[in-house]
Amino acid sequence: MTALARSGSAARFEVARTEGCRVFAADGRSAIDFQSGWCVGNLGWSRPEIERALRDFDGPTYVYPGHGYAPWEELARALVGIAPPGLQRCFRATGGSEAVEIALQAAMLHTGRARFVTVEDCYHGDTLGPRSIGDGETRNLFPRLGLPAPRAIRPPLDEARLAQVETALKRRDVAAMILEPVICNLGALVPEPAFMRGSEDLCRRYGTLLILDEVATGFGRTGRMFAAEHSGVRPDILTLAKAVTAGFAPMGATLMRAAVADSMLKAGAYSTYGWHPRSTAAALANLAWWRDNKETLLAHVAEMGGLFAKRLAALGLGPVQGAGLALGVRAGSGSQAERIKARCLEEGLIVAAEGDVVTLFPPLVIDEATALEGLDILERCAAG
Ligand SMILES: Cc1ncc(COP(=O)(O)O)c(C=O)c1O
Structure with missing residues (x-):
């Protein structure tokens, strides 16, 4: 035991x-x-460079979320600066699931819609929101999860599948389509760029936001800083975690367009340990390493x-x-x-x-x- x-x-x-x-x-x-x-x-x-930054860290033990902390602004600016264009605001989170939670909530608040389009058998985290839109096998273990069942697109994710995406979106009741731009959770499955670009166009046409979950793919994993760069799509919301601190401390981040962030802020966004000062120092050291x-x-x-x-x-x-x-x-x-x-x-x-x-x-x-x-x-x- x-x-x-x-x-x-x-x-x-x-x-x-x-x-x-x-x-x-x-x-x-x-x-x-x-x-x-x-x-x-x-x-x-x-x-070693990140280890050194943490050894030399002499900032505050903790910063209350309602207070200011200059490194938070520095990190938010740095992330927005390297992310795909159009993402202007960044929310603090403790990890990937919380980052995705923020993304789902922001999409719902911004669109006034509750449904999501996903890739079949996807994984976006363990909290109730991501589980509600995650793979059916896990979803069905629960008596009833909060969100309506997602409309899931079955791979292969090629140009021919765009018809299925359009069917899923055209009732105009979908808050966001969410996917990993290279799907690490499906064995590194690569959606065709035509599928990514076509999905982006369809999302715009039907008033649906596009969330790219780069919790796993972010920070160079797929050969680009962000996997969105392979197709050039511009998400409305982007989630980050995992390699953002190179493993030294927990952190998540949700980047979004300013208008979507404004919608989210109506409900408030609080995270006690989101961007702890030591996590922030690790992330800044990681970004400095990437810069060089x-x-x-x-x-x-x-x-x-x-x-x-x-x-x-x-x-x-x-x-x-x-x-x-x-x-x-x-x-x-x-x-x-x-x-x-x-x-x-x-x-x-x-x-x-x-x-x-x-x-x-x-x-x-x-x-x-x-x-x-x-x-x-x-x-x-x-x-x-
Ligand atoms: C794509 C993706 N999103 C979200 C998560 C959840 O991240 P965390 O475990 O940090 O909550 C994971 C975790 O593996 C993931 O792979």
Whole structure:
């Protein structure tokens, strides 16, 4: 019996330390991390520049949300400055689910509508709002969730699917369409740019907002700073979390157009620990690192992404999908994907599995030698 409530099997890997692209266990084992804590440690673990910023931090213990704090404004400006154009305001949150909650509420308040359009089997967080619009299997476990059931678009997300999007929107009762611009939660599924752009046009036509959830894809994961850049769509609302602090502290952020933010503010927006001063310092240090290294790192992601994709295709499993260093390979079945994941951990490699897809989110800074060492382990584990 453990006191800690958790789903899934008991952890077989008791983490003691993290460093660069590796995680070290209390029993002396170590593993190459091709999961990055699920899109959190994009710069590798223990990034020295961010560690230093936190060691040197001498700001307040805490700031009450009703007070001013100059680094909040600095961070909000910095995020708005690098995000897709048109997003002018930024709300504070403690993580991804809260960031999505804010997004859903803002869309409802702005449009006066309660329904959402999603991608089938999507995941946007564990709180009631995201669960209400999330995958049907989880939704149906609950007697009744708050929001009306979403209208879900089934992949493939190509130009032909736009007819289904239009059908879902044309009753003009949809507050927002929400999706990940590269769907990490469906094994790094990439919607076609024509689908993204067509959906944006349809949202505008029917008075529906477009929410891009970049909680997982943000900060370089797919080879661009934000995955929205692959298609050039301009969301009304964008959610961020995970890699915003490179893993050093919890944080979420919801960026939106000024008019949508004004609608949200009517209901108020309070978050006791949203943007704690130490989280804010970590995020600012992360953004400073990106400012100095963006071009070099994204070129590296392109190079490593090519190497990973080639090796995944040669595994003899199913088709490979993804962008940058968000990559998935179909393993034939969910149990086969889980088997490969478990075997990899035994052999010293951490990978993820989403449905029947083995998913890889390696640190963006991974060097070629470590990448090849991990890919060799994956090859052995996929074979038998
Ligand atoms: C796309 C997406 N949105 C939202 C969330 C929820 O984030 P958090 O776990 O920080 O609440 C996740 C978490 O995995 C996610 O992948």
